[in-house]
Amino acid sequence: MKPEPKGKVKGIEVSKEEFLKTKPLRNPSLKWEKQESGEVRVFIPLKRGLTTRFLLRFARIPPEKKILLDKIGAHVWSLCDGKHTFRSIRDSIHREYKLASKEAEAALKTYFMQLSKRQLVGFILPKEVEARFKEQLKIKSREAHSHTKT
Numbered sequence: 001m002k003p004e005p006k007g008k009v010k011g012i013e014v015s016k017e018e019f020l021k022t023k024p025l026r027n028p029s030l031k032w033e034k035q036e037s038g039e040v041r042v043f044i045p046l047k048r049g050l051t052t053r054f055l056l057r058f059a060r061i062p063p064e065k066k067i068l069l070d071k072i073g074a075h076v077w078s079l080c081d082g083k084h085t086f087r088s089i090r091d092s093i094h095r096e097y098k099l100a101s102k103e104a105e106a107a108l109k110t111y112f113m114q115l116s117k118r119q120l121v122g123f124i125l126p127k128e129v130e131a132r133f134k135e136q137l138k139i140k141s142r143e144a145h146s147h148t149k150t
Helices: 016-020 050-058 071-079 086-097 101-117 127-149
Strands: 006-009 012-015 023-026 031-034 040-045 064-069 121-124
Touching: 012 016, 016 086, 023 086, 031 071, 040 071, 064 071, 071 086, 071 101, 086 101, 101 121
Parallel strands: none
Antiparallel strands: 006 012, 023 121, 031 040, 040 064
């Protein structure tokens, strides 16, 4: 029996089983709307630096960037409510769009990495991973504190 593959979430090693229990959550500060076509349009506010404020005032650019999610992306987006696990979203994609389970899982991992990098989604960790994460934070905090005393 070969060992279960591991991955990392927030810098913590997690088993595949733990990863499948992770619950994606849409960034609550973003506005979005479902289109009649079944697609979803997400509105991302522009960062308000000096350059952006200048451009907003004089170049008449929109105050937000818009991203259009296709039907599959919109389906996944609708399930990123903090209640559905990665596994249940994968299974939904598998059933709804007739993708092989492994294919759906690989595509979702890539999609969630992209959404996460853009800060469109975050993840609720399973309790066992959260406990390890908190323990690692305590250790890092103690180490940082001990280094400042020396």
